[in-house]
Amino acid sequence: MLLLGLDTATRRVGVVLANEHGLIGRVELGGTADTTAPRHAETLAPAIAWCCERCGVELAQVSAVAVGIGPGMFTGLRVGVTTAKVLAQSLRVPVIPIPSLDLLAYPLRYARRLVVATIDARRHELYWAIYRTVPGGVQRVSEYELGAPDDLVAELEALGEDALVCGDGSLRFAKAFAPLGSRVELAGPAHAAPSLSALVELAQSRFAREDFCVPSEVLPMYLRRSDAELAWDRKAT
Amino acid sequence: MVVSSVRVLAIETSCDETAAAVVDNGRVVRSSVVASQADLHARYGGVVPEIASRAHVELICDVIEQSLVEAGASLEEVDAVAAVRGPGLAGALLVGVSAAKAISIARGLPYVGVHHHEAHLYAAMIEDPELEPPLVTLIVSGGHTLLIAMEDHGRYRVLGETVDDAAGEAFDKVARFLGLGYPGGPAIDRVALDGDPEAIRFPRPMRGEGHDFSFSGLKTAVVQYVRKHPDADVADVAASFQAAAVDVLVEKLVGAAQETGISTVVAGGGVAANSALRERLLDLAVGGDLRVVVPSIALCTDNAAMVGAVAAYRLAADGPTPLEAPVVPNLRLA
C-alpha cells in the first residue's frame, strides 16, 4: 500500500509518503522561526507533486490519504484538509483524519510521565491535550482544549504529576510553565510540529482496521468558533 | 475567437457560494451547481468570512461530485481544472484554489487560476455563444461595482468603479434599515413591485460625472427620509431607492458605450438579477443602436460556469497557471 500524509496545522507544511514497510519520503517547509506570511496554499500542492516525483511514485498508486485535522491555524487547516479530501475524492480512496495534537504526543510515548501536546492558537491562547503513556502508544486523558497558557499551567498544577510538554505552543509560552519548576519539562524545537512519522504509523494501523472516512465527511477540528458566532451568543444572553 | 476542444471543471468559492461546473470549449455549460450559504449569513446581515470559509470546506466535495454527475462526465473526461484566485475573501478563495490544485496533481490536469470579474464578463459569452468583443460590461454585486471595456479576449480597461459602497451593499444596507432582511437585493426587488418608483425623489449620486459610482450618499438619503417620514410606505421607499440606483447604473453604462464607441453592452453580477435593472437594460435594446446582453439570473449571480468559460480562453492564451500561484484577495484586472 502507498500512503500519502499531510499536516498543515502549524506554520510547518508537512508531506509524507510511506509504503507498508515505512517512510519513503517527506517534505517539510516552514517552521516555528518562519515569520513570513503563511503560504500553505502555495506550497502544499507543489510539495506533494515534488515528493511523489522524487520518490518515483504516482499519486494514482495511493491507497489512502491521511491528514492532520488540527486544531491549529485556520487557514493552514483548510488548505490541508481541503487538499486531502479533494485528492482522495479524485483518486477514489479514503481519508484517515487524525488530530494534530495526537501527532505531537505519539513520538513521546516512552517518556514515562504525562505528555502534554500544545499548538499555538494565537490571541495568547493554546490548543492542548493531555496524554498518559501506555504500552505501544499514548492515551488521551483530557478533552482537546482551548485556553490561556495559565489555564493549562493550573491544570498541570492540579494534576501534580511530572509532565513533558511539546508543540509550538509550549515554545511560544515557555515562560508560563516556569512556576511548575522541575516537574514540567519542555520538549524543545525537535517536537514543535506534529510528527509526520506518527501520522504514518497511526494512519497505517487505522487503515489496516479499515477505520477511515469518505472524503466529504472530513472537516478541520477548529475548537474555536468564529468571532461572529461568539458575538451573537453574547448578544443573545 | 474559438477555443479548441477543451472540457473544464471549474470551481468558485470567492464569497458565500460554493460552486462547481463543467464547461465545454468556453461556451457550452454541461452542468452548473451552486450551493448558497445565504441562510448561514442571514442573521448577521452580511457575509461572515470565517463562516463562509468553513462552509466551503464542508460543501466542496459534494458540489464537485454533483457537477460531474450532472454533466454525465467522469474526471477522466476532463481536460483542465480552474478556480477563482481573486478578488474575494482570502479564506474562502483558499478552499476552491486548494481543491482545484488537488485535482490538478491527482489527475495530471492543467490548473487555471481565474479572475472573478473576468469570469463575470464571460457569463455573457455563455448566454450568447456568438458574442465577441469589443463590449462594455457593467458588473454589479454586493462586492463590486465596475464598468469595464473589454477590447478583446484578455484585454480590459476598467472605466469606472464605486468610490464607496458597492451597489449590492447599498441594497443590503437599505433592506436592513427597512427591516426587509438579508440578502437585500431580492428583498427590495420583491417589495418594490408594490411601490411607486416616483413617489420619492432620491438623489442620483455622481450623475453626469464620469464613469465612477457612489452609493453611500443614496443610502444615507433613504435613511434620512424615513427618519423624517416614519409613516412613509415601505414599498414606495424601496421602489424609489431602486429607481435611483438603477437610473445611475444604466446611465453610466450607456455613457461608457457612447464614449468608447462600443455598441455592445453587457451586465453581470448579483445586482443584475434585479428585475427593474433587467427591464431597463432590455428597453435599451428596443429601437436603439445598442446591442444588449443580459445573462440569465443564474449566470449573473456568482457561479462556476462563468469560471469554466473564461478558463478555456485563459488556458488557450496563457497556458496553465503555476501551482505556486497564490490567492490574491485584491487581485486587479489587467
Ligand SMILES: [Zn+2]
Ligand atoms: Zn461576483
